[in-house]
Structures are given as structure tokens and as C-alpha cells.
Amino acid sequence: MIKCPNCGGELKYNVQEKVVKCEHCGTKFNPKEKIATTKAASEGTNLEGKVYSCSQCGANLMTFDETAITFCSYCGSQAMIESKMITQNNPDFIIPFEINKEQCIETFKKKINKSIFVPNYMKSDLVVDKFRGIYIPYGVYKLGYNGPKKEKGSKYSHRSGDYEYYNDYSINFDVDAKYEGFSYDLSSKFYDRYSQAIPFDETKKLPFNPNYILGFYADAKDVEGNTYLDNAMDDAAADYKKRILSVKEMARYGCSKPSAIKFDQIEQKTGMFPLYFLAIRSKNQKNINYAIVNGQxxxxxxxxxxxxxxxxxxxxILSAIIFLLINSSLILNPQEVCSAAIGFAIIGLIINFIQAISLSNRETHSDDEGLQSVKKDSKIKANVTSIVSILISFISALLPVLVLAKNPAEDLYFYGAAIGSLGLVLLNFYNIIKKHNELVSTKLPQLEKRGGDESA
Ligand SMILES: [Zn+2]
Ligand SMILES: [Zn+2]
Incomplete structure (x- = not known):
């Protein structure tokens, strides 16, 4: 623990008051200034902390005081191994927490109380209390280009006999482009699909000072800073192209494909951005569901x-309501019952296809470059259960189609096909929920060797 210079009590960063405050005597300190017992950011270029490694998922969490980390925020495991002090390069920026833990829990509870199909165990106070504030390392990029550019344009002029005449133009202009605010998380444990959903307001970032971290954890960065440089360049280049095309001279002189911009000013820095993390284990301890709140x-x-x-x-309940409605207001003939069954079967088939694609993307993490950069052995796996459920929903659609085509005299065949089809549809929707639950959760990781330095 970082001790109060006045009384020896514990110092923590206070989110509401935006000060470092002593838990014991209440003395407040300006986080931008050096406190007698803390290290100032300017004192060295290194950030020192004690690291706790999770023996289940391999996450490395740092603390900067004496607080022991008793469970892993990424997988919920209680097997945290305390390792020695480590030093990392000082980050350049920090966005301090602006939301406190109570506000974070309130946001989550509001959401979960609205979701009627969520299992009850997720709503327990014991679970929700495990939200922890963690600073996550981010790569922060600044890109610029300053100089002349030249584009070619061509415009139809007139026709003369069999010839069409075009005017060619050379468009010369000066570009002064500056891009800021492209940032990507540098933690492989924090999936990009989450980080992209809760962006930060980077205009509020401050020069780094370790005082802001007092009372919180930090993730030890495990993705190289340049991993996302290409993404930043692509994002900035796409924006540049859009802006150039919106200049009306481009259309006037017939330039629709401007050449790519090559940024000549590239600045790559790191920042610590605040998040609250909660990993909720499923009852069978096989899966984790995440809740993450942007701390800013x-x-x-x-x-x-x-x-x-x-x-x-x-x-x-829904079936009973539908049954009552049908019984009271309209009477379907056997052919119509069969057609309705086809409708349900096709909806099931479509959902199956969409799920099969997302499941396959999820398993290969094809949407996460940071994770792929540390885990190079991901293979594409054919998902057998996806194929089986697509087959089931296909049969459920085919059955009533065949009966309708054959058009037998007995009504019984129509009802039989409709009931058979709807039975398969129900089975199919059970599979769909099973897969939905797989999609929204992460398999509990067994400690995987993380490539690179660790095995060396
Ligand atoms: Zn004190
Ligand atoms: Zn873990």
C-alpha cells in the first residue's frame, strides 16, 4: 500500500473528487503533483508494479500498492500466483476513471433486470460485486501528411462521328492531414469485439502519472505497440479518401479514384485507459460471460x-396465447397449416446459417488481430453441430413442401407433416439457444502457452 505522508493510512485515487485521498485521515492530494510517498511520473521512465499471474488463463495483472489480487478478472479463477516486481516502460498517457464502481454496478443491474431470459445467478450481488477497475494498455496513434499531391481526372467532352472525346486533367493540390484519436487495446485478454464497442474520448487524455492508478489494477501489456499501426493507417486513409472525394473539384475534373495517401508523420504512443471488468462463470464452470464498463x-x-x-x-406461454388466438378468430385449412410450418422452418434455417458463420469466426478469432499476434496456431475447425442443425432445419422445411407437392386426399398427411415439421423446428430452436449461449460466452481457458518470449 502507498502510505499517507501524514498518518500512514492507505492512499487511493478518488473518482468523484478527482484527487488522491487518504482512506484514514481524509487528506487530499493533487494527482498531478508528487506525493512524498509515491513515485512521480517524471522520476523515471519505468512503471513498477507487482504482478499476479493467473494459473488458469495466463493473464498478468499488476498492482501498484500492497493490495493482493485474489481472483482473476479475466476468467474468475482464484488461482493467482504472486510473482516478483516487474517494470514496464512508462505509458505516455492516462485517462483517469470518471465512473466509480457503484455507478458501474448500477449500469449493469439496470441492463440485466430488463433482460427477462437471463439466468438468475448472473443477478446475484456476490457476482456483481466482482467488478474490478483495471487500466488497459492502448496503442495511441497520430498520423499526418503534409505536402503536394497530384491526381488524374478524365471527363467526357463530345462525340464526333465514331469517336468520343474526353478531356484529361491533372489535378495538383496541397494536403495538410492530421489524424489523432486512433487507439487500439494492447491486451490479448481483452477481445477487440468488446473494445470496439466501448470507445474512449481521447481528447480527455492526460500525461501519464502513476497516482491515478492507486487503488486500481493494470493489465501488463502483452501485444506489441505496432500491431495496430496498419489498422490506424487504413482507418485514416479511408477517411482521407472520403474527404478528398467530397471536394467538388474532384467531380468537376472527373477524378473518382484518388491515389492512396502515404503518411509521412507517424507517432506511436501508449496510454492506460480505464475499464471495469467482470467475468461471470456459468454454473457448470465451463464458460465465461463478460460484462465490461468503460470507466470514462x-x-x-x-x-x-x-x-x-x-x-x-x-x-x-407464447404457444398457449397463439393457440387461443387461432382457435377463437380464424380456422386454418390443412394446406395453410403446412405453409405456416414451412415459414417457421425457413426462419430457423436462416438463423442457423448466420450462427454457423459467427461461430466459425469466433473460434478462429479472425476478428481480433491483437489476439492473433500472440496466438499463431488458430485453425479453422468445421463445426459438426452447426452442420447437424442446418440439416435438421432443412428437413423441417422439406417435409411439408413434399406433402404439399404430393397433395394427398387425406387431411391427416398435412397435419402429420406440419406437426413433424414444427417438432423439428422446436428442436432446432433449442439448438439455436444452445449456440447463442456459446456465442455470447468464452470457453474457460486452460493455460495455453503464449508464444514468443515466455517459452524462450
Ligand atoms: Zn492520512
Ligand atoms: Zn484468469
Whole structure:
């Protein structure tokens, strides 16, 4: 613990008051200034902290005081191994927490209380209390280009006999482009699909000072700073192209494909950005659902599973209502019942296809470059259960189609096909929920060797 110079009590950064405050005597300190017992950012270029490694998922969390880390915020494991002090390069910037833990929990509870199909265990206070404030390392990029550029344009002029005449133009102009605010997380444990959903307001970043971290954790960075430089350049280049095309001279002189911009000013820095992390383990301890709150903006990202008992009760109530409505207002003939079954079967088939694609993307992490940069052995796996459920939904659609085509005299065949088809549709929707729950959760990791330095 970092001790108060006055009384020896514990110092923590206070989010509401934006000061470092003594838990014991209440003395406040300006976080931008050096406190007698803390290290000032300007004192060295290194950030020193004690690292706790998770023996289940391999995450490395740092503390800067004496607080022991008793569980892993990324996987919920309690097998945290305290290792020695480590030093990392001082980050350049920090965005301090602006939301406190109580506000974070309130945001999450509001969301979860609205979601009626969420399993009850996710709502327990014991679970929700495990939100922890963590500073995550981000790569912060600044790009610029200053200089002349030249484009070619061509415009139709007139026709003479068999010839079409075009005027060619050479467009010369000066570009002064500056891009700031492109940042990407440098932690492989923090999936990009989450970080992209809760962006930061970078205009509020401050020069780094370790005082802001007192009372919080930090993630030890494990993705190289330049991993996302290409992404930043692509994003900036795409924006440049859009802006150039919106200049009306480009259309006037017939330039629709401006050449790519090559940024000549590239600045790559690192920042510590604040997040609240909660990893909720499923009852069978096999999966994790994440809830992550942006510590600056308060925006929440979470992917919630559906509880099977709640789903079954919900479907039964809905079926009863539909049954009553049909019975009281309209009478369907056997052909119409068959057609309705085809409709349900096709909806199931479409959802199956969409899920199969997302599942395959998820398993290969094809949407996360940071993770891929530390984990090079991801392979594409054919998902057998996806194929089976697509087959089931295909049969459920085919069955009533065949009966309709054959058009037998007995009504019984139509009803039989419709009931058979709807039975398969129900089975299919059960599979869909199972896969939804897989999609919104992460398999509990077994410690994987993380390539590179660790094995060396
Ligand atoms: Zn004190
Ligand atoms: Zn862990």
C-alpha cells in the first residue's frame, strides 16, 4: 500500500473528487503533483508494479500498492500466483476513471433486470460485486501528411462521328492531414469485439502519472505497440479518401479514384485507459460471460446467455396465447397449416446459417488481430453441430413442401407433416439457444502457452 505522508493510512485515487485521498485521515492530494510517498511520473521512465499471474488463463495483472489480487478478472479463477516486481516502460498517457464502481454496478443491474431470459445467478450481488477497475494498455496513434499531391481526372467532352472525346486533367493540390484519436487495446485478454464497442474520448487524455492508478489494477501489456499501426493507417486513409472525394473539384475534373495517401508523420504512443471488468462463470464452470464498463464514459458491453427453463416457460406461454388466438378468430385449412410450418422452418434455417458463420469466426478469432499476434496456431475447425442443425432445419422445411407437392386426399398427411415439421423446428430452436449461449460466452481457458518470449 502507498502510505499517507501524514498518518500512514492507505492512499487511493478518488473518482468523484478527482484527487488522491487518504482512506484514514481524509487528506487530499493533487494527482498531478508528487506525493512524498509515491513515485512521480517524471522520476523515471519505468512503471513498477507487482504482478499476479493467473494459473488458469495466463493473464498478468499488476498492482501498484500492497493490495493482493485474489481472483482473476479475466476468467474468475482464484488461482493467482504472486510473482516478483516487474517494470514496464512508462505509458505516455492516462485517462483517469470518471465512473466509480457503484455507478458501474448500477449500469449493469439496470441492463440485466430488463433482460427477462437471463439466468438468475448472473443477478446475484456476490457476482456483481466482482467488478474490478483495471487500466488497459492502448496503442495511441497520430498520423499526418503534409505536402503536394497530384491526381488524374478524365471527363467526357463530345462525340464526333465514331469517336468520343474526353478531356484529361491533372489535378495538383496541397494536403495538410492530421489524424489523432486512433487507439487500439494492447491486451490479448481483452477481445477487440468488446473494445470496439466501448470507445474512449481521447481528447480527455492526460500525461501519464502513476497516482491515478492507486487503488486500481493494470493489465501488463502483452501485444506489441505496432500491431495496430496498419489498422490506424487504413482507418485514416479511408477517411482521407472520403474527404478528398467530397471536394467538388474532384467531380468537376472527373477524378473518382484518388491515389492512396502515404503518411509521412507517424507517432506511436501508449496510454492506460480505464475499464471495469467482470467475468461471470456459468454454473457448470465451463464458460465465461463478460460484462465490461468503460470507466470514462460508463458505456456497458455485455453478452448475456438465455436460461433454458426461462425460455421453455416463455415459449409455452407464447404457444398457449397463439393457440387461443387461432382457435377463437380464424380456422386454418390443412394446406395453410403446412405453409405456416414451412415459414417457421425457413426462419430457423436462416438463423442457423448466420450462427454457423459467427461461430466459425469466433473460434478462429479472425476478428481480433491483437489476439492473433500472440496466438499463431488458430485453425479453422468445421463445426459438426452447426452442420447437424442446418440439416435438421432443412428437413423441417422439406417435409411439408413434399406433402404439399404430393397433395394427398387425406387431411391427416398435412397435419402429420406440419406437426413433424414444427417438432423439428422446436428442436432446432433449442439448438439455436444452445449456440447463442456459446456465442455470447468464452470457453474457460486452460493455460495455453503464449508464444514468443515466455517459452524462450
Ligand atoms: Zn492520512
Ligand atoms: Zn484468469
Amino acid at each position: 464514459t460508463g458505456k456497458l458491453v455485455t453478452e448475456l446467455p438465455v436460461s433454458y427453463p426461462k425460455y421453455i416457460i416463455g415459449s409455452l
